[in-house]
Amino acid sequence: MAEGSVLMHEEKQHENVPVYEFVNVNSSEFHIGTFRDLWLEVLNPEVYSHCTTAPEVEDVEFIEEMGIEPKTLEELKNICGADSLKSGHEDPDSLPSDPHLSTLKLRKRRQDYKETLTRDTLDRHEVYANELEMLSVGKKPESPGDLVPEGEMVLSFNIMYPVLFQRFKRVRAFQTVHVLGSQRLTELRDAICCVSDLQVFGEFSSTPDMVPQFISKDHYKSAFFFFNGTFFNDTRFPECRDISETTREWARSRGFPHFQTATMEDTSFYDLKMKVGFPYYYTHQGDCEHVVILTDVRLVHQDDCLDMKLYPLITHKHRVVTRKCSVCHLYISRWITSSDALAPTDPCLYCDQCFRMFHYDDEGNKLGDFLAYAYVDPGTFN
């Protein structure tokens, strides 16, 4: 019996070590909780702790382990010190004048080319967007209860734009989110910002002042994740329905393997079996579908953000150019009209002031024939 359990343990170990299913594309499936346990088994706790051991302690340990004399250690330190690697007097911001390395040659060519461009500096929006990742690095929480424990796993998810090849030629990540392994799926769901959540329904040409305050996010709360054959539904609110029902019925009638369901708020990431690099699925609002890819799973590091309250952490967000009003090109558009005889294009965007001035006279009567809808710009999340 003991042999059997040892064998099973080894098998379990073996199947939970992630390997490539397709090289450089995605990995095989593995259970995240077990994967974490496997790492913690093989590592010395000092290696992944958040604090560094004092150098003197390290030295003593080294001497004992290797059985050498302190003099040898001193010699080693002299030879292998990091300072010996530096070349000394050079300025890292400028390229050496006579590069031998092929990397430097390429970089020089690229830099020379960039100098010929008239406009190669980024505006401040781009600079801020690029630095988003660095905002939260190394942040420590105020209360120690919020400190991320050592040995926690950090998962990175890439949430993609809706894959509509008719409209968008390139598949691009919209957001990159870091979550902790102990968090629930609902927290990931809340971190995903999609513009369709903010849409307001209804045609308001006759009543421009009566735009209702509710948004689609409050109205249609159902959502599900689809990971590896299981639909995880959001059941926190009473209005949430199981929108995966239709898909499962369809699959059953076509002879696909039976899919299971589970709830989002009871499942943490440690309970999941996932493939790294494989596209998974998130649906909300009934039909707004997003592809979600788990790009990376790793142990938390001293230099990461260590404040639990900040997770799920958005590390990268793709910046969308905001659409301005067609009339003034100054303000962000809030109205969209169609079948408008007065407008140059169909559909046409307006900011609030231009819209009112253009379509309504002083008493507020509607001029002309048109349909107006409230418009939420995709760049709201910048």
Added chain:
Amino acid sequence: MEHFRDPVKTDCEELLSRFQATESVRYEQFLEIWRDMNFSSIFYGKPEPSERRRFARLILSVVSPYFFPPYTFQIRVGGLFLLYGLFNSQLVTPREKIRISLKDWKDVMQFQRDAVNAQHYDVVYIFRKLLTDKAFYFTAMPIPLFYREKKEDGRKMKICEEFVDPSSRPQELVTTDMLEEIANIHEHYEGLKKSVFAEPDPNLDLIQKNLVPKLNGAILTYSSWQWNRTDSEQQDGGEGPSNQESSRRAQLLASIKSKSYGQAVEASKSRRHRQTQLVPAAEAEFSQKVTSKKKRKPSLKTRTQYLLNTQGNESEGLNVTRVWCMSAVKEEKAPEKRKKKFNWNPEKSSDPT
């Protein structure tokens, strides 16, 4: 950033081959070569936003594979030193880390044990220093994966053949145990034949009489030929591992290589309709490729010009107002700006090396 991958690989391989030529695993030798090549300048240059960080990530991911099998011990030591050097000379803070996945950690531990047994103190010291500097990310896979099914174009990481031990598949196939077993079976077979037929019938001689000695002789000849061939370029695998150990390791390497290159990964059941096929070595490993549509739609400007040009040609006699350049006077022509796109891969002739 991907364009920098090839030059980086060239530079690293140059450094590692020079290290291999020294036939030693001492850090001082490595440091000499590093200083001679001024390798820490690989990070220099005008800082562009986040370019330094991305470059640091790229170079660490390019060098990491040299630290793992199937490379030889000396190359792995060189890889470790190189990682140490790059980690400490990168210019971003907080520093980019080296990724190690779980499946490679066992090899790393084995490597450390080998170094300790062989008393390579500098190797062990440097590895421990990296651990205490928290230089590693302990991950699931060696690189972050985005499900990019790009066309390979032969850009896959080719293993530099000089850095790997010579293959020893015949030795792995014909081991002592295997020879014993074959000898046993041979004896049984001969015994059975004798018991069935009193006189040996020449028509029943289907196998060679001295199969086992012949096999043994062939393998020995092959291995001695191999050693003689590589004798002149044989690198010192360190004072530690003995011949036996190196042949065992060689067998392990050969088995790993054969596993990764000899078998196609079986696609999961959900992709039954697209099973992978074993394609000869020059091509990619899997046949599920998304053909990337690189045909770019002509830009609005070119389309407008094309449309208006054709219209203009039709009505040449008329005074056609050119809508798009009303402000420019005919005599004045803006100096032609040659806005060329940056060519990442120049022709060989124009790049003096």
